[in-house]
Amino acid sequence: MPDSSTNSAHRLPDYLRNTYSWAYLNHRTVPWLDRPVVVSAILWGNASRLMDAAVREFAPGQQVLQAAAVYGDFSLRLARQLGEAGQLTVVDVAPIQIANTRRKLAPWPGAEARVADLTEPVGTSFDAVCCFFLLHEVPTYARHRIVANLLEAVKPGGRIVFVDYHRPHWWHPMRPAMALVFRYLEPFANSLLAEEIATMVPQTAGFEWRKETLFGGLYQKVVGVRRG
Ligand SMILES: C[S@@+](CC[C@H](N)C(=O)[O-])C[C@H]1O[C@@H](n2cnc3c(N)ncnc32)[C@H](O)[C@@H]1O
Numbered sequence: 001m002p003d004s005s006t007n008s009a010h011r012l013p014d015y016l017r018n019t020y021s022w023a024y025l026n027h028r029t030v031p032w033l034d035r036p037v038v039v040s041a042i043l044w045g046n047a048s049r050l051m052d053a054a055v056r057e058f059a060p061g062q063q064v065l066q067a068a069a070v071y072g073d074f075s076l077r078l079a080r081q082l083g084e085a086g087q088l089t090v091v092d093v094a095p096i097q098i099a100n101t102r103r104k105l106a107p108w109p110g111a112e113a114r115v116a117d118l119t120e121p122v123g124t125s126f127d128a129v130c131c132f133f134l135l136h137e138v139p140t141y142a143r144h145r146i147v148a149n150l151l152e153a154v155k156p157g158g159r160i161v162f163v164d165y166h167r168p169h170w171w172h173p174m175r176p177a178m179a180l181v182f183r184y185l186e187p188f189a190n191s192l193l194a195e196e197i198a199t200m201v202p203q204t205a206g207f208e209w210r211k212e213t214l215f216g217g218l219y220q221k222v223v224g225v226r227r228g
Contacts, residue, residue, distance in 0.1 A: 012093060013117065015139050019187060024069075024094055034100060039072035044174060046215050050163055051077055053214065053221050054132055057161045061085040062127040067118055067150055068134040069097035078130060079108040086110055089126070093117045119145040122153040129153055129160040135197070136165045136189040143192065144201050151203040156228035166213050166220035167193040174218060197222040 012025070022029055032038065040047040051074050058064055060083035066075060069092040079088045088111040090101050101113040116122075118134075119142050129150050135143050154160050165186075168175050182189040197220075198209035207224035214221065 013119070013138075013142065015142065015188070016093065020137060024097055027096065030096060030100060034071045036072045044215065044218075046219065047072060050214065050219055050221075051132075054078075054130055054161055054163045055081045057159065057223055058082060058128055058130065063087040064089070065122065065124075065126040065129045065150070065153055066090040067129060067131040067146070068092050069094070069101045069113070070132050073104070074132060075101055075105055075111070075113075076108070079105060079111045082110065084110060088112070089114070089124075091116045091118060091122070118149055121149050125153055125155045125158075127155055127158045129158075131160070131162045131164075133164050135162065136186060136192045139188050140191050140195075143188075147197070148201045148203050151201070151207065151224070151226075154207075154224075154226045156226050158226050160207070160224045160226075162197050162220070162222045164197075164220060165189055165192060166217055168218040169216050172216040172218060174216075178218065198224065 016024065023033060024030070036047070043050060055077050058078065058081050060081070062082055064078065064082060064086065066078060066088060069090060075088065075090055082088055088108070090111070090113040092098050092101065092113070092115065095115050098113045098115050105111040105113060131150060134146070138146060150160060168178065198204055198211065204224065207226050209222065209224050211220060211222045213219065
């Protein structure tokens with residue numbers, strides 16, 4: 001997988017520049033949003049629980065692809081879980097996010113971070129892939145390409161783990177607040193809520209799937225194991 005951080009022709013996706021510059025591309029806001037307390041508030045106090053739910057799907061010694069940078073200590077938790085014999089590769093399309101992730105992962109020689117667009121084929125295969133809260137932040141056409149590329153990057157017998165938003169139960173007390181968040185801040189999230197990850201693209205047919213929902217249905221963990 002080539003690192004395009006030094007390629008001046010490298011271009012950020014329009015949806016990212018137009019919708020999420022304030023959150024992911026701004027040198028002033030990134031250090032503030034990267035604090036565990038902010039991550040925890042955004043996830044209504046569930047950040048640790050959701051990160052643990054993802055991280056425990058991986059085993060020491062595995063080679064794992066993390067699809068997109070995540071604020072807070074998620075990558076560190078994942079690197080710790082993989083241990084010294086493991087290898088974590090974080091890929092993000094934004095150079096500022098990769099620089100920030102490299103800084104956080106500096107104590108882990110078995111971890112690397114590189115710039116690449118996940119709507120393009122990954123080009124390498126991994127024992128496992130982790131996709132934490134990326135899918136709700138991309139429009140449908142990009143989401144389908146990303147999911148297809150990530151599925152193709154899983155070795156036979158390997159697994160892929162998605163943690164993301166899900167449609168909450170009708171009685172959920174946060175439902176009205178989340179409807180406003182999705183309307184004004186996360187304009188692609190509702191299109192994720194209308195889809196099942198396990199049937200999103202033709203490549204999903206090559207996997208066995210399990211799904212669980214958390215916190216009254218507001219979040220989902222979907223795990224696929226590649227046959228063969
Ligand atoms: C993982 S998601 C959101 C994570 C979560 N909200 C958090 O706490 O950080 C955000 C990241 O996805 C990255 N991203 C968006 N589209 C991408 C793409 N096509 N390829 C690689 N990274 C992408 C953005 O640059 C951003 O750093």
